[in-house]
Amino acid sequence: MIHVLIVCSWGMSTSLLVESMLTAAQESKYELTVEALSAGEYAAKVETCDIVLIAPQIRHLRKSIEQLAASVEKPVAMIEPFHYATMNGQAVVEQVQHLLATPRKGKM
Amino acid sequence: MNNRVNEGKNQTTIIERSSELFERYLVPPLGLLASNVYLQAIRDAFIIFTLPLIIAGSLFLVIANPPIPALQAFLQPYQEAILVPFQLSFGLMALFLAFGVAYSLAQYRRTEPVQPGILAMVLFLVASMPVRNLATMPLGEVLPYLGGQGLLVAILMGILATEVMRRFRGSRFTIRMPKSVPPNVTRAFEALVPTLLLLTIVWSLEWFISIHTYVAADHITHQLTLPILLMTVFQPLVVVQDSYPAALLEIILMMLLWSVGIHGMNVVTAIAAPFWFTTLAANATGGHGIVTEPFFHIFAHLGGSGATWPLVIYMLRSKSTQLRTVGKVALGPAIFNINEPVTFGVPMVLNPIMMLPFVFVPVVIVTINYAVFALHWVHIPIVMQPFTVPVGVSGFLATGGDIKGSILQFFDIAVSALLYYPFFKAWERVLVAREVAAPTRVEGGRVLATV
Numbered sequence: 342m343i344h345v346l347i348v349c350s351w352g353m354s355t356s357l358l359v360e361s362m363l364t365a366a367q368e369s370k371y372e373l374t375v376e377a378l379s380a381g382e383y384a385a386k387v388e389t390c391d392i393v394l395i396a397p398q399i400r401h402l403r404k405s406i407e408q409l410a411a412s413v414e415k416p417v418a419m420i421e422p423f424h425y426a427t428m429n430g431q432a433v434v435e436q437v438q439h440l441l442a443t444p445r446k447g448k449m
Numbered sequence: 450m451n452n453r454v455n456e457g458k459n460q461t462t463i464i465e466r467s468s469e470l471f472e473r474y475l476v477p478p479l480g481l482l483a484s485n486v487y488l489q490a491i492r493d494a495f496i497i498f499t500l501p502l503i504i505a506g507s508l509f510l511v512i513a514n515p516p517i518p519a520l521q522a523f524l525q526p527y528q529e530a531i532l533v534p535f536q537l538s539f540g541l542m543a544l545f546l547a548f549g550v551a552y553s554l555a556q557y558r559r560t561e562p563v564q565p566g567i568l569a570m571v572l573f574l575v576a577s578m579p580v581r582n583l584a585t586m587p588l589g590e591v592l593p594y595l596g597g598q599g600l601l602v603a604i605l606m607g608i609l610a611t612e613v614m615r616r617f618r619g620s621r622f623t624i625r626m627p628k629s630v631p632p633n634v635t636r637a638f639e640a641l642v643p644t645l646l647l648l649t650i651v652w653s654l655e656w657f658i659s660i661h662t663y664v665a666a667d668h669i670t671h672q673l674t675l676p677i678l679l680m681t682v683f684q685p686l687v688v689v690q691d692s693y694p695a696a697l698l699e700i701i702l703m704m705l706l707w708s709v710g711i712h713g714m715n716v717v718t719a720i721a722a723p724f725w726f727t728t729l730a731a732n733a734t735g736g737h738g739i740v741t742e743p744f745f746h747i748f749a750h751l752g753g754s755g756a757t758w759p760l761v762i763y764m765l766r767s768k769s770t771q772l773r774t775v776g777k778v779a780l781g782p783a784i785f786n787i788n789e790p791v792t793f794g795v796p797m798v799l800n801p802i803m804m805l806p807f808v809f810v811p812v813v814i815v816t817i818n819y820a821v822f823a824l825h826w827v828h829i830p831i832v833m834q835p836f837t838v839p840v841g842v843s844g845f846l847a848t849g850g851d852i853k854g855s856i857l858q859f860f861d862i863a864v865s866a867l868l869y870y871p872f873f874k875a876w877e878r879v880l881v882a883r884e885v886a887a888p889t890r891v892e893g894g895r896v897l898a899t900v
Contacts, residue, residue, distance in 0.1 A: 350712040351496060353837065354789040357782060381493050381556040397793055398712040401480030422710070426794030427778050 361430025498549030506539025516850025543599035550607025579672035597730025753788020759866035
Protein backbone atom coordinates (compact mmCIF):
# COMPACT_ATOMS: atom_id res chain seq x y z
CA MET A 342 0.00 0.00 0.00
CA ILE A 343 1.44 3.33 -1.11
CA HIS A 344 0.61 6.38 1.00
CA VAL A 345 0.69 9.72 -0.85
CA LEU A 346 0.66 13.13 0.82
CA ILE A 347 -0.49 16.08 -1.28
CA VAL A 348 0.54 19.40 0.25
CA CYS A 349 -1.92 22.12 -0.68
CA SER A 350 -3.60 25.19 0.69
CA TRP A 351 -7.01 24.53 2.18
CA GLY A 352 -7.57 21.05 0.78
CA MET A 353 -10.82 22.06 -0.93
CA SER A 354 -9.89 21.63 -4.57
CA THR A 355 -7.33 18.94 -3.85
CA SER A 356 -10.03 16.73 -2.38
CA LEU A 357 -11.50 16.56 -5.91
CA LEU A 358 -8.17 15.41 -7.27
CA VAL A 359 -7.87 12.82 -4.48
CA GLU A 360 -11.24 11.32 -5.50
CA SER A 361 -10.11 11.10 -9.10
CA MET A 362 -6.76 9.56 -8.12
CA LEU A 363 -8.43 6.89 -5.98
CA THR A 364 -10.83 5.98 -8.81
CA ALA A 365 -7.95 5.75 -11.29
CA ALA A 366 -5.90 3.61 -8.88
CA GLN A 367 -8.82 1.28 -8.26
CA GLU A 368 -9.35 0.77 -11.99
CA SER A 369 -5.74 -0.29 -12.45
CA LYS A 370 -5.75 -2.32 -9.17
CA TYR A 371 -3.00 -0.14 -7.71
CA GLU A 372 -3.12 0.03 -3.92
CA LEU A 373 -3.06 3.66 -2.91
CA THR A 374 -4.11 5.97 -0.10
CA VAL A 375 -4.00 9.72 -0.56
CA GLU A 376 -4.13 12.48 2.04
CA ALA A 377 -4.39 16.21 1.24
CA LEU A 378 -3.07 18.52 3.94
CA SER A 379 -1.69 21.99 4.62
CA ALA A 380 2.03 22.72 4.82
CA GLY A 381 1.91 22.74 8.62
CA GLU A 382 0.19 19.37 8.89
CA TYR A 383 2.59 18.04 6.29
CA ALA A 384 5.59 18.98 8.46
CA ALA A 385 4.06 16.99 11.31
CA LYS A 386 3.20 13.95 9.18
CA VAL A 387 5.92 13.62 6.56
CA GLU A 388 7.40 10.47 8.15
CA THR A 389 4.16 8.54 7.66
CA CYS A 390 4.11 8.68 3.85
CA ASP A 391 5.86 7.06 0.91
CA ILE A 392 5.78 10.00 -1.47
CA VAL A 393 5.03 13.73 -1.36
CA LEU A 394 3.28 15.74 -4.09
CA ILE A 395 2.95 19.53 -4.16
CA ALA A 396 -0.16 21.25 -5.49
CA PRO A 397 0.65 24.05 -7.97
CA GLN A 398 -0.92 26.89 -5.95
CA ILE A 399 1.65 26.59 -3.18
CA ARG A 400 4.75 26.29 -5.31
CA HIS A 401 6.25 29.23 -3.38
CA LEU A 402 6.69 26.73 -0.52
CA ARG A 403 8.35 24.21 -2.82
CA LYS A 404 11.88 24.65 -1.56
CA SER A 405 11.07 24.15 2.14
CA ILE A 406 8.77 21.21 1.35
CA GLU A 407 11.45 19.56 -0.76
CA GLN A 408 14.14 20.08 1.87
CA LEU A 409 12.01 18.49 4.55
CA ALA A 410 11.14 15.53 2.29
CA ALA A 411 14.79 15.07 1.40
CA SER A 412 15.80 15.10 5.07
CA VAL A 413 13.62 12.03 5.70
CA GLU A 414 14.42 10.59 2.24
CA LYS A 415 10.97 10.72 0.69
CA PRO A 416 10.53 11.32 -3.04
CA VAL A 417 8.81 14.62 -3.83
CA ALA A 418 7.44 16.31 -6.97
CA MET A 419 5.17 19.09 -8.17
CA ILE A 420 1.84 18.16 -9.72
CA GLU A 421 1.60 19.28 -13.34
CA PRO A 422 -0.71 22.39 -13.28
CA PHE A 423 -2.78 21.20 -16.22
CA HIS A 424 -3.30 17.76 -14.67
CA TYR A 425 -4.36 19.54 -11.50
CA ALA A 426 -6.71 21.81 -13.41
CA THR A 427 -8.45 18.98 -15.22
CA MET A 428 -8.46 16.85 -12.03
CA ASN A 429 -6.70 14.16 -14.04
CA GLY A 430 -6.20 11.55 -11.31
CA GLN A 431 -4.85 8.95 -13.71
CA ALA A 432 -1.97 11.15 -14.83
CA VAL A 433 -1.04 11.91 -11.22
CA VAL A 434 -1.17 8.23 -10.26
CA GLU A 435 1.12 7.52 -13.22
CA GLN A 436 3.43 10.26 -11.93
CA VAL A 437 3.49 8.54 -8.53
CA GLN A 438 4.30 5.16 -10.08
CA HIS A 439 6.99 6.70 -12.21
CA LEU A 440 8.58 8.53 -9.25
CA LEU A 441 8.61 5.41 -7.10
CA ALA A 442 10.08 3.32 -9.94
CA THR A 443 12.94 5.74 -10.63
CA PRO A 444 15.92 4.98 -8.41
CA ARG A 445 16.91 8.20 -6.68
CA LYS A 446 20.51 9.27 -7.15
CA GLY A 447 21.51 10.79 -3.82
CA LYS A 448 19.29 13.49 -2.34
CA MET A 449 17.36 16.17 -4.14
CA MET B 450 -4.43 28.08 -43.01
CA ASN B 451 -0.63 28.45 -43.10
CA ASN B 452 -0.94 32.07 -42.05
CA ARG B 453 -3.01 31.10 -39.09
CA VAL B 454 -0.45 28.53 -38.00
CA ASN B 455 2.38 31.09 -38.15
CA GLU B 456 0.34 33.61 -36.27
CA GLY B 457 -0.27 31.00 -33.61
CA LYS B 458 3.45 30.27 -33.30
CA ASN B 459 4.41 33.94 -33.00
CA GLN B 460 1.82 34.57 -30.35
CA THR B 461 3.01 31.50 -28.50
CA THR B 462 6.62 32.72 -28.29
CA ILE B 463 5.57 36.20 -27.12
CA ILE B 464 3.35 34.64 -24.48
CA GLU B 465 6.06 32.26 -23.34
CA ARG B 466 8.63 35.03 -23.13
CA SER B 467 6.45 37.33 -21.04
CA SER B 468 5.52 34.41 -18.77
CA GLU B 469 9.23 33.88 -18.18
CA LEU B 470 9.65 37.54 -17.24
CA PHE B 471 6.81 37.35 -14.74
CA GLU B 472 8.19 34.11 -13.35
CA ARG B 473 11.65 35.65 -12.88
CA TYR B 474 10.76 39.05 -11.41
CA LEU B 475 7.29 38.79 -9.89
CA VAL B 476 7.26 35.34 -8.30
CA PRO B 477 10.27 35.52 -5.93
CA PRO B 478 9.23 38.63 -3.91
CA LEU B 479 5.59 37.54 -3.71
CA GLY B 480 6.64 33.98 -2.82
CA LEU B 481 8.86 35.25 -0.04
CA LEU B 482 5.95 37.08 1.55
CA ALA B 483 3.73 34.04 1.17
CA SER B 484 6.13 31.54 2.72
CA ASN B 485 6.76 33.35 6.01
CA VAL B 486 6.21 30.71 8.68
CA TYR B 487 4.48 33.02 11.21
CA LEU B 488 2.02 34.24 8.59
CA GLN B 489 1.30 30.65 7.61
CA ALA B 490 0.73 29.62 11.22
CA ILE B 491 -1.64 32.57 11.82
CA ARG B 492 -3.56 31.74 8.66
CA ASP B 493 -3.86 28.03 9.59
CA ALA B 494 -4.98 29.01 13.08
CA PHE B 495 -7.80 31.19 11.77
CA ILE B 496 -8.94 28.67 9.18
CA ILE B 497 -8.63 25.44 11.14
CA PHE B 498 -9.29 26.49 14.73
CA THR B 499 -11.52 29.58 14.86
CA LEU B 500 -13.54 29.47 11.62
CA PRO B 501 -15.91 26.65 12.68
CA LEU B 502 -16.65 28.55 15.93
CA ILE B 503 -17.19 31.84 14.13
CA ILE B 504 -19.53 30.23 11.59
CA ALA B 505 -21.55 28.30 14.17
CA GLY B 506 -21.68 31.29 16.51
CA SER B 507 -22.84 33.73 13.87
CA LEU B 508 -25.84 31.50 13.11
CA PHE B 509 -27.08 32.13 16.66
CA LEU B 510 -26.54 35.83 16.02
CA VAL B 511 -28.93 35.67 13.04
CA ILE B 512 -31.50 33.73 15.06
CA ALA B 513 -31.32 36.37 17.79
CA ASN B 514 -31.82 39.13 15.19
CA PRO B 515 -34.00 37.50 12.49
CA PRO B 516 -34.60 39.43 9.24
CA ILE B 517 -38.40 39.06 9.53
CA PRO B 518 -39.97 41.75 11.81
CA ALA B 519 -42.77 39.48 13.09
CA LEU B 520 -40.27 36.81 14.12
CA GLN B 521 -38.07 39.46 15.67
CA ALA B 522 -40.89 40.65 17.90
CA PHE B 523 -41.66 37.06 18.89
CA LEU B 524 -38.04 36.23 19.79
CA GLN B 525 -37.32 39.53 21.55
CA PRO B 526 -37.81 38.19 25.11
CA TYR B 527 -35.40 35.32 24.44
CA GLN B 528 -32.75 37.38 22.66
CA GLU B 529 -30.26 37.41 25.54
CA ALA B 530 -30.60 33.67 26.01
CA ILE B 531 -30.08 32.96 22.30
CA LEU B 532 -26.94 35.12 22.33
CA VAL B 533 -25.22 32.98 24.98
CA PRO B 534 -23.86 30.34 22.55
CA PHE B 535 -22.78 33.19 20.24
CA GLN B 536 -20.90 34.95 23.05
CA LEU B 537 -19.12 31.78 24.14
CA SER B 538 -18.03 30.68 20.63
CA PHE B 539 -17.66 33.64 18.22
CA GLY B 540 -17.24 35.86 21.29
CA LEU B 541 -14.24 33.90 22.60
CA MET B 542 -12.44 33.53 19.27
CA ALA B 543 -9.21 35.09 20.51
CA LEU B 544 -8.87 32.49 23.26
CA PHE B 545 -9.06 29.66 20.75
CA LEU B 546 -6.92 31.56 18.27
CA ALA B 547 -4.12 31.64 20.87
CA PHE B 548 -4.26 27.83 20.98
CA GLY B 549 -4.43 27.61 17.19
CA VAL B 550 -1.45 29.88 16.53
CA ALA B 551 0.74 28.00 19.02
CA TYR B 552 -0.42 24.62 17.70
CA SER B 553 0.06 25.46 14.00
CA LEU B 554 3.43 27.09 14.58
CA ALA B 555 4.58 24.03 16.52
CA GLN B 556 3.61 21.87 13.54
CA TYR B 557 5.72 24.00 11.23
CA ARG B 558 8.56 23.81 13.78
CA ARG B 559 8.11 20.02 13.98
CA THR B 560 7.66 19.92 17.73
CA GLU B 561 4.85 18.57 19.95
CA PRO B 562 1.93 21.04 19.46
CA VAL B 563 -0.65 20.49 22.26
CA GLN B 564 1.41 21.73 25.21
CA PRO B 565 2.39 25.04 23.60
CA GLY B 566 -1.29 25.38 22.61
CA ILE B 567 -2.52 24.99 26.20
CA LEU B 568 0.22 27.28 27.48
CA ALA B 569 -0.77 29.93 24.92
CA MET B 570 -4.37 29.87 26.17
CA VAL B 571 -3.24 30.26 29.78
CA LEU B 572 -0.88 33.12 28.88
CA PHE B 573 -3.64 34.77 26.87
CA LEU B 574 -6.05 34.59 29.83
CA VAL B 575 -3.45 35.97 32.22
CA ALA B 576 -2.70 38.80 29.77
CA SER B 577 -6.41 39.64 29.37
CA MET B 578 -7.53 39.82 33.00
CA PRO B 579 -6.72 42.79 35.23
CA VAL B 580 -4.72 41.68 38.28
CA ARG B 581 -7.27 41.89 41.11
CA ASN B 582 -9.85 39.76 42.95
CA LEU B 583 -11.29 37.85 40.00
CA ALA B 584 -14.11 36.37 42.11
CA THR B 585 -15.87 39.75 42.20
CA MET B 586 -15.06 40.85 38.65
CA PRO B 587 -18.02 40.95 36.24
CA LEU B 588 -17.39 38.71 33.22
CA GLY B 589 -18.73 41.39 30.87
CA GLU B 590 -15.78 43.61 31.67
CA VAL B 591 -13.27 41.27 30.02
CA LEU B 592 -15.49 39.41 27.53
CA PRO B 593 -14.88 41.73 24.52
CA TYR B 594 -11.13 41.29 24.95
CA LEU B 595 -11.39 37.50 24.77
CA GLY B 596 -12.96 37.87 21.32
CA GLY B 597 -12.70 40.39 18.53
CA GLN B 598 -10.63 42.87 20.51
CA GLY B 599 -8.05 40.38 21.74
CA LEU B 600 -6.85 38.86 18.47
CA LEU B 601 -3.50 40.63 18.46
CA VAL B 602 -2.67 39.52 22.01
CA ALA B 603 -3.76 35.98 21.11
CA ILE B 604 -1.37 35.87 18.15
CA LEU B 605 1.52 37.21 20.23
CA MET B 606 0.92 34.72 23.05
CA GLY B 607 0.63 31.86 20.58
CA ILE B 608 3.97 32.66 18.98
CA LEU B 609 5.61 33.28 22.36
CA ALA B 610 4.43 29.95 23.82
CA THR B 611 5.69 27.82 20.95
CA GLU B 612 8.97 29.62 20.37
CA VAL B 613 9.97 29.57 24.04
CA MET B 614 8.84 26.03 24.73
CA ARG B 615 10.58 24.64 21.69
CA ARG B 616 13.88 26.16 22.79
CA PHE B 617 13.55 24.58 26.22
CA ARG B 618 12.86 21.12 24.83
CA GLY B 619 16.01 19.08 24.88
CA SER B 620 18.04 21.97 26.31
CA ARG B 621 19.88 21.66 29.62
CA PHE B 622 17.51 24.09 31.37
CA THR B 623 14.80 21.53 31.69
CA ILE B 624 13.87 18.89 34.23
CA ARG B 625 15.36 15.55 33.19
CA MET B 626 13.75 12.22 33.93
CA PRO B 627 15.41 8.82 34.11
CA LYS B 628 15.10 6.76 30.90
CA SER B 629 12.61 4.35 32.50
CA VAL B 630 9.97 7.14 32.82
CA PRO B 631 7.34 7.00 30.03
CA PRO B 632 7.75 9.73 27.38
CA ASN B 633 4.38 11.36 28.19
CA VAL B 634 5.42 11.96 31.78
CA THR B 635 8.79 13.28 30.64
CA ARG B 636 7.07 15.71 28.29
CA ALA B 637 4.86 17.05 31.07
CA PHE B 638 7.92 17.81 33.20
CA GLU B 639 9.77 19.28 30.22
CA ALA B 640 6.96 21.80 29.87
CA LEU B 641 7.12 22.82 33.52
CA VAL B 642 10.10 25.20 33.38
CA PRO B 643 9.01 27.23 30.32
CA THR B 644 5.41 27.32 31.62
CA LEU B 645 6.47 28.74 34.99
CA LEU B 646 8.84 31.19 33.35
CA LEU B 647 6.33 32.56 30.82
CA LEU B 648 3.50 32.60 33.35
CA THR B 649 5.62 34.72 35.70
CA ILE B 650 6.71 37.12 32.98
CA VAL B 651 3.26 37.70 31.49
CA TRP B 652 1.60 37.99 34.92
CA SER B 653 4.23 40.51 36.11
CA LEU B 654 3.75 42.55 32.97
CA GLU B 655 -0.02 42.43 33.36
CA TRP B 656 0.24 43.41 37.04
CA PHE B 657 2.33 46.42 36.09
CA ILE B 658 -0.14 47.41 33.37
CA SER B 659 -3.21 46.98 35.58
CA ILE B 660 -1.83 49.36 38.22
CA HIS B 661 -2.78 52.00 35.66
CA THR B 662 -6.37 52.95 35.05
CA TYR B 663 -8.41 54.62 32.36
CA VAL B 664 -11.89 56.11 32.17
CA ALA B 665 -14.14 54.30 29.70
CA ALA B 666 -16.99 55.73 27.66
CA ASP B 667 -19.36 54.82 30.51
CA HIS B 668 -17.45 57.23 32.83
CA ILE B 669 -16.36 54.35 35.04
CA THR B 670 -12.69 53.95 35.92
CA HIS B 671 -11.30 50.61 34.75
CA GLN B 672 -7.97 48.92 35.22
CA LEU B 673 -5.85 48.83 32.09
CA THR B 674 -4.98 45.41 30.57
CA LEU B 675 -2.62 44.33 27.82
CA PRO B 676 -5.40 43.88 25.19
CA ILE B 677 -6.87 47.30 26.02
CA LEU B 678 -3.42 48.85 25.72
CA LEU B 679 -2.70 47.11 22.42
CA MET B 680 -6.15 47.92 21.05
CA THR B 681 -5.49 51.66 21.48
CA VAL B 682 -2.39 51.12 19.33
CA PHE B 683 -4.12 48.68 16.96
CA GLN B 684 -7.45 50.52 16.59
CA PRO B 685 -6.18 53.19 14.15
CA LEU B 686 -4.88 50.35 11.95
CA VAL B 687 -8.29 48.65 12.09
CA VAL B 688 -9.87 51.90 10.98
CA VAL B 689 -7.32 52.33 8.18
CA GLN B 690 -7.81 48.73 7.06
CA ASP B 691 -11.57 49.27 6.86
CA SER B 692 -11.29 51.72 3.97
CA TYR B 693 -11.53 51.69 0.20
CA PRO B 694 -7.76 52.15 -0.47
CA ALA B 695 -7.00 49.23 1.86
CA ALA B 696 -9.63 47.03 0.18
CA LEU B 697 -8.14 47.95 -3.18
CA LEU B 698 -4.62 47.12 -2.03
CA GLU B 699 -5.75 43.78 -0.60
CA ILE B 700 -7.64 42.67 -3.73
CA ILE B 701 -4.76 43.71 -6.01
CA LEU B 702 -2.26 41.79 -3.87
CA MET B 703 -4.55 38.74 -3.81
CA MET B 704 -4.95 38.72 -7.56
CA LEU B 705 -1.29 39.49 -8.34
CA LEU B 706 -0.36 36.47 -6.24
CA TRP B 707 -2.93 34.29 -8.03
CA SER B 708 -1.66 35.59 -11.38
CA VAL B 709 1.66 33.93 -10.67
CA GLY B 710 -0.07 30.82 -9.34
CA ILE B 711 0.21 31.47 -5.61
CA HIS B 712 -2.87 31.15 -3.42
CA GLY B 713 -3.55 34.88 -2.97
CA MET B 714 -6.52 34.72 -0.61
CA ASN B 715 -4.45 32.46 1.58
CA VAL B 716 -1.55 34.89 1.84
CA VAL B 717 -3.61 38.05 2.31
CA THR B 718 -5.78 36.30 4.91
CA ALA B 719 -2.66 35.71 7.00
CA ILE B 720 -1.94 39.45 7.11
CA ALA B 721 -5.45 40.89 7.13
CA ALA B 722 -7.44 38.32 9.15
CA PRO B 723 -6.87 40.00 12.55
CA PHE B 724 -8.33 43.21 11.09
CA TRP B 725 -11.18 41.50 9.21
CA PHE B 726 -12.34 39.62 12.28
CA THR B 727 -12.01 42.61 14.59
CA THR B 728 -14.25 44.52 12.18
CA LEU B 729 -16.64 41.58 11.74
CA ALA B 730 -16.97 41.18 15.52
CA ALA B 731 -17.74 44.90 15.76
CA ASN B 732 -20.40 44.48 13.03
CA ALA B 733 -21.97 41.66 15.03
CA THR B 734 -22.53 44.13 17.86
CA GLY B 735 -23.92 46.93 15.71
CA GLY B 736 -20.88 48.36 13.89
CA HIS B 737 -20.79 49.26 10.18
CA GLY B 738 -17.41 48.01 8.97
CA ILE B 739 -17.15 47.09 5.29
CA VAL B 740 -13.81 45.37 4.69
CA THR B 741 -14.21 41.95 6.33
CA GLU B 742 -13.63 38.34 5.33
CA PRO B 743 -17.08 37.93 3.68
CA PHE B 744 -16.51 41.18 1.75
CA PHE B 745 -13.89 39.27 -0.24
CA HIS B 746 -14.86 35.60 -0.02
CA ILE B 747 -18.61 36.02 -0.45
CA PHE B 748 -18.93 39.22 -2.48
CA ALA B 749 -15.75 39.41 -4.62
CA HIS B 750 -14.55 35.85 -5.31
CA LEU B 751 -17.73 34.73 -7.08
CA GLY B 752 -17.12 31.21 -8.38
CA GLY B 753 -13.58 31.39 -6.98
CA SER B 754 -10.80 33.99 -6.75
CA GLY B 755 -11.02 36.38 -9.69
CA ALA B 756 -14.82 36.12 -10.05
CA THR B 757 -14.39 33.47 -12.75
CA TRP B 758 -17.97 32.10 -12.78
CA PRO B 759 -18.76 33.55 -16.25
CA LEU B 760 -15.58 32.07 -17.74
CA VAL B 761 -16.85 28.56 -16.92
CA ILE B 762 -20.01 29.21 -18.94
CA TYR B 763 -17.97 30.65 -21.83
CA MET B 764 -15.66 27.63 -21.77
CA LEU B 765 -18.46 25.07 -21.99
CA ARG B 766 -19.34 26.46 -25.44
CA SER B 767 -15.81 27.28 -26.57
CA LYS B 768 -14.34 26.46 -29.99
CA SER B 769 -11.10 25.38 -28.30
CA THR B 770 -10.83 21.74 -27.21
CA GLN B 771 -8.65 22.66 -24.25
CA LEU B 772 -11.14 25.24 -22.95
CA ARG B 773 -14.10 22.90 -23.44
CA THR B 774 -12.29 20.14 -21.54
CA VAL B 775 -11.44 22.52 -18.69
CA GLY B 776 -14.97 23.94 -18.70
CA LYS B 777 -16.52 20.52 -18.09
CA VAL B 778 -14.23 19.87 -15.13
CA ALA B 779 -14.63 23.42 -13.80
CA LEU B 780 -18.44 23.54 -13.68
CA GLY B 781 -19.02 21.44 -10.55
CA PRO B 782 -16.31 23.10 -8.41
CA ALA B 783 -17.42 26.59 -9.59
CA ILE B 784 -20.80 26.11 -7.91
CA PHE B 785 -18.85 25.86 -4.64
CA ASN B 786 -16.52 28.76 -5.49
CA ILE B 787 -13.55 26.52 -6.20
CA ASN B 788 -11.73 27.56 -9.37
CA GLU B 789 -8.35 25.86 -9.49
CA PRO B 790 -9.47 24.15 -12.73
CA VAL B 791 -10.00 27.62 -14.25
CA THR B 792 -6.83 29.12 -12.76
CA PHE B 793 -4.49 26.38 -13.91
CA GLY B 794 -6.52 25.07 -16.86
CA VAL B 795 -7.35 28.15 -18.93
CA PRO B 796 -4.74 29.00 -17.57
CA MET B 797 -5.04 32.38 -15.87
CA VAL B 798 -1.66 31.90 -14.19
CA LEU B 799 1.28 33.53 -16.00
CA ASN B 800 -0.93 34.16 -19.01
CA PRO B 801 -0.32 37.71 -20.27
CA ILE B 802 -3.74 37.91 -21.95
CA MET B 803 -5.82 36.69 -19.03
CA MET B 804 -3.75 38.19 -16.21
CA LEU B 805 -5.03 41.69 -16.93
CA PRO B 806 -8.75 40.99 -16.40
CA PHE B 807 -7.88 38.48 -13.66
CA VAL B 808 -6.62 41.41 -11.57
CA PHE B 809 -8.83 44.14 -13.03
CA VAL B 810 -12.27 42.48 -12.83
CA PRO B 811 -12.12 41.83 -9.06
CA VAL B 812 -10.89 45.41 -8.59
CA VAL B 813 -14.01 46.73 -10.36
CA ILE B 814 -16.25 44.39 -8.35
CA VAL B 815 -14.67 45.43 -5.04
CA THR B 816 -15.18 49.08 -6.01
CA ILE B 817 -18.87 48.53 -6.80
CA ASN B 818 -19.44 46.54 -3.61
CA TYR B 819 -17.62 49.06 -1.42
CA ALA B 820 -19.82 51.86 -2.76
CA VAL B 821 -23.00 49.80 -2.31
CA PHE B 822 -22.17 48.94 1.31
CA ALA B 823 -20.96 52.46 2.10
CA LEU B 824 -24.28 53.88 0.81
CA HIS B 825 -26.22 51.38 3.02
CA TRP B 826 -27.97 49.97 -0.08
CA VAL B 827 -27.28 46.42 1.08
CA HIS B 828 -26.99 45.31 4.73
CA ILE B 829 -23.39 45.01 5.88
CA PRO B 830 -21.99 41.41 6.06
CA ILE B 831 -22.29 40.15 9.63
CA VAL B 832 -22.39 36.39 9.20
CA MET B 833 -19.38 34.24 8.53
CA GLN B 834 -19.83 31.23 6.24
CA PRO B 835 -17.58 28.67 4.58
CA PHE B 836 -16.53 30.16 1.22
CA THR B 837 -18.02 27.10 -0.49
CA VAL B 838 -21.63 28.25 0.00
CA PRO B 839 -22.99 28.84 -3.54
CA VAL B 840 -23.44 32.35 -4.94
CA GLY B 841 -26.99 33.59 -4.34
CA VAL B 842 -27.44 31.73 -1.07
CA SER B 843 -24.25 33.11 0.45
CA GLY B 844 -25.12 36.76 -0.28
CA PHE B 845 -28.45 36.36 1.51
CA LEU B 846 -26.93 34.64 4.55
CA ALA B 847 -23.87 36.89 4.87
CA THR B 848 -26.00 40.00 5.23
CA GLY B 849 -28.11 38.41 7.95
CA GLY B 850 -30.96 37.75 5.51
CA ASP B 851 -30.98 40.70 3.09
CA ILE B 852 -32.14 39.52 -0.36
CA LYS B 853 -30.35 42.53 -1.86
CA GLY B 854 -27.14 40.72 -0.89
CA SER B 855 -27.94 38.01 -3.46
CA ILE B 856 -28.94 40.58 -6.06
CA LEU B 857 -25.59 42.35 -5.61
CA GLN B 858 -23.77 39.05 -6.21
CA PHE B 859 -25.63 38.43 -9.47
CA PHE B 860 -25.04 42.01 -10.59
CA ASP B 861 -21.30 41.54 -9.93
CA ILE B 862 -21.29 38.34 -11.98
CA ALA B 863 -22.92 40.19 -14.88
CA VAL B 864 -20.20 42.85 -14.68
CA SER B 865 -17.54 40.15 -14.61
CA ALA B 866 -19.10 38.41 -17.64
CA LEU B 867 -19.03 41.64 -19.62
CA LEU B 868 -15.43 42.57 -18.75
CA TYR B 869 -13.93 39.11 -19.24
CA TYR B 870 -15.55 38.52 -22.65
CA PRO B 871 -13.08 40.31 -25.02
CA PHE B 872 -10.06 38.81 -23.22
CA PHE B 873 -11.59 35.35 -23.26
CA LYS B 874 -12.23 35.63 -27.01
CA ALA B 875 -8.65 36.79 -27.64
CA TRP B 876 -7.22 33.87 -25.68
CA GLU B 877 -9.60 31.43 -27.34
CA ARG B 878 -8.31 32.58 -30.77
CA VAL B 879 -4.72 31.87 -29.66
CA LEU B 880 -5.66 28.40 -28.44
CA VAL B 881 -7.68 27.52 -31.54
CA ALA B 882 -4.75 28.59 -33.73
CA ARG B 883 -2.45 26.38 -31.65
CA GLU B 884 -4.83 23.46 -31.80
CA VAL B 885 -4.98 23.77 -35.60
CA ALA B 886 -1.17 23.78 -35.71
CA ALA B 887 -0.86 20.75 -33.45
CA PRO B 888 -4.15 18.89 -33.00
CA THR B 889 -4.87 17.76 -29.47
CA ARG B 890 -5.98 14.21 -29.04
CA VAL B 891 -8.90 13.89 -26.69
CA GLU B 892 -10.10 10.50 -25.54
CA GLY B 893 -12.87 9.98 -23.07
CA GLY B 894 -12.77 13.59 -21.97
CA ARG B 895 -9.10 13.34 -21.07
CA VAL B 896 -6.50 15.44 -22.81
CA LEU B 897 -3.68 13.13 -23.80
CA ALA B 898 -1.34 15.58 -25.42
CA THR B 899 -1.31 19.34 -25.09
CA VAL B 900 1.15 21.71 -26.59
